[in-house]
Amino acid sequence: MAAVAPTLARRIARPGMLPLCSRPQAWGRAARQSPGLPRAPSLLLTQRRAFSNNKILVELDEGSGIATMKLKSPPVNSLSLDFLTEFCISLEKLENNRGCRGVIFTSAIPKIFSSGLDITEMCRKSTEHYAEFWRAVQEMWLRVYGSNMVTVAAINGSSPAGGCLLALSCDYRIMAENPKFSIGLNEAQLGIVAPFWFKDTFVNVVGHRVAERSLQLGCLHSAPEALRIGLVDELVPEEKLQDKAAAVIAQWLALPDHARQLTKSMMRKLVLDRLVAHREEDIQNFISFITKESIQKSLHMYMEMLKKKKG
Numbered sequence: 001m002a003a004v005a006p007t008l009a010r011r012i013a014r015p016g017m018l019p020l021c022s023r024p025q026a027w028g029r030a031a032r033q034s035p036g037l038p039r040a041p042s043l044l045l046t047q048r049r050a051f052s053n054n055k056i057l058v059e060l061d062e063g064s065g066i067a068t069m070k071l072k073s074p075p076v077n078s079l080s081l082d083f084l085t086e087f088c089i090s091l092e093k094l095e096n097n098r099g100c101r102g103v104i105f106t107s108a109i110p111k112i113f114s115s116g117l118d119i120t121e122m123c124r125k126s127t128e129h130y131a132e133f134w135r136a137v138q139e140m141w142l143r144v145y146g147s148n149m150v151t152v153a154a155i156n157g158s159s160p161a162g163g164c165l166l167a168l169s170c171d172y173r174i175m176a177e178n179p180k181f182s183i184g185l186n187e188a189q190l191g192i193v194a195p196f197w198f199k200d201t202f203v204n205v206v207g208h209r210v211a212e213r214s215l216q217l218g219c220l221h222s223a224p225e226a227l228r229i230g231l232v233d234e235l236v237p238e239e240k241l242q243d244k245a246a247a248v249i250a251q252w253l254a255l256p257d258h259a260r261q262l263t264k265s266m267m268r269k270l271v272l273d274r275l276v277a278h279r280e281e282d283i284q285n286f287i288s289f290i291t292k293e294s295i296q297k298s299l300h301m302y303m304e305m306l307k308k309k310k311g
């Protein structure tokens with residue numbers, strides 16, 4: 001991580017400071033630019049602006065107002081504290097750019113969208129570290145789920161647990177139609193529990209019955225099964241994924257921003273408010289849970305299993 005990054009991490013994590021997401025987002029924020037006529041992004045003669053940090057490449061097409069955030073943290077785009085910090089900073093830059101109206105999240109790592117929360121961040125660390133890490137996980141979700149922009153996940157690889165949460169937090173999910181790619185909230189398989197806001201986000205996408213079964217069994221669903229249960233909205237050949245995502249965003253952006261944004265806020269507010277109101281309690285719950293010896297053993301065994309599978 002660059003020298004400046006720990007300061008930025010503290011900026012998000014320090015309890016005394018205003019968290020970044022305390023600024024109004026989907027609830028109570030002015031509408032973005034008027035959409036005008038729907039235009040196919042590929043037909044525009046426009047300027048592209050790119051910026052990047054260590055782990056995320058961002059490209060903004062200024063003509064269409066669509067940005068792509070490419071996750072690039074080898075080997076598996078795990079959501080470490082550094083990654084989450086850089087992710088939130090990149091997303092905040094886009095939120096503050098009124099010319100940016102939609103974001104595509106995708107991966108620069110072949111076959112993996114994101115392997116979820118970085119398990120090493122949850123193993124044998126200090127209480128302070130757990131608090132900082134969990135606040136960053138919350139921040140990512142609050143920012144994406146509460147974003148005013150149109151958000152699309154172009155899922156070009158497997159996406160367990162926290163990776164699935166990122167996709168679930170978007171407005172629309174398109175997955176590469178490769179049956180080897182899987183997605184789901186598989187926490188139960190690790191011997192841990194998906195927090196209430198992971199669960200709420202999941203329920204809002206697939207419904208209560210499907211979510212309950214999938215969560216209790218810690219299911220990872222293949223791409224075709226994910227489509228069948230409504231976890232993703234469509235499957236397309238991998239080479240068409242990015243174009244399809246841009247076309248979907250252009251379609252959503254054809255509507256008046258204020259109407260779409262207020263509708264999104266109305267649909268998501270209850271779930272968002274629940275975490276905002278109980279953020280500190282949620283951090284304390286995470287710490288109490290993750291510091292249990294039995295949970296540490298389960299995580300250790302899971303990491304060993306990953307290594308064995310490899311060798």
Ligand SMILES: CCCCCCCC/C=C\C/C=C/C(=O)SCCNC(=O)CCNC(=O)[C@H](O)C(C)(C)COP(=O)(O)OP(=O)(O)OC[C@H]1O[C@@H](n2cnc3c(N)ncnc32)[C@H](O)[C@@H]1OP(=O)(O)O
Pocket residue numbers: 075076078112114115116117118119120158160161162163186187190192193194195285286289303306307310
């Ligand atoms: C009562 C209520 C209380 C509430 C408390 C709430 C507590 C809840 C806490 C947390 C919620 C957790 C959410 C999560 O996201 S946990 C993470 C879940 N992720 C996974 O299960 C994915 C595991 N990984 C894989 O399945 C595979 O790695 C893969 C399919 C992503 C990629 O496979 P492959 O290409 O074959 O790569 P490798 O398996 O060889 O992996 C390469 C390398 O990367 C390491 N690694 C993989 N995933 C992770 C990860 N998530 N975190 C850290 N490291 C990871 C893997 O170990 C390899 O490392 P190496 O051997 O050193 O090379």
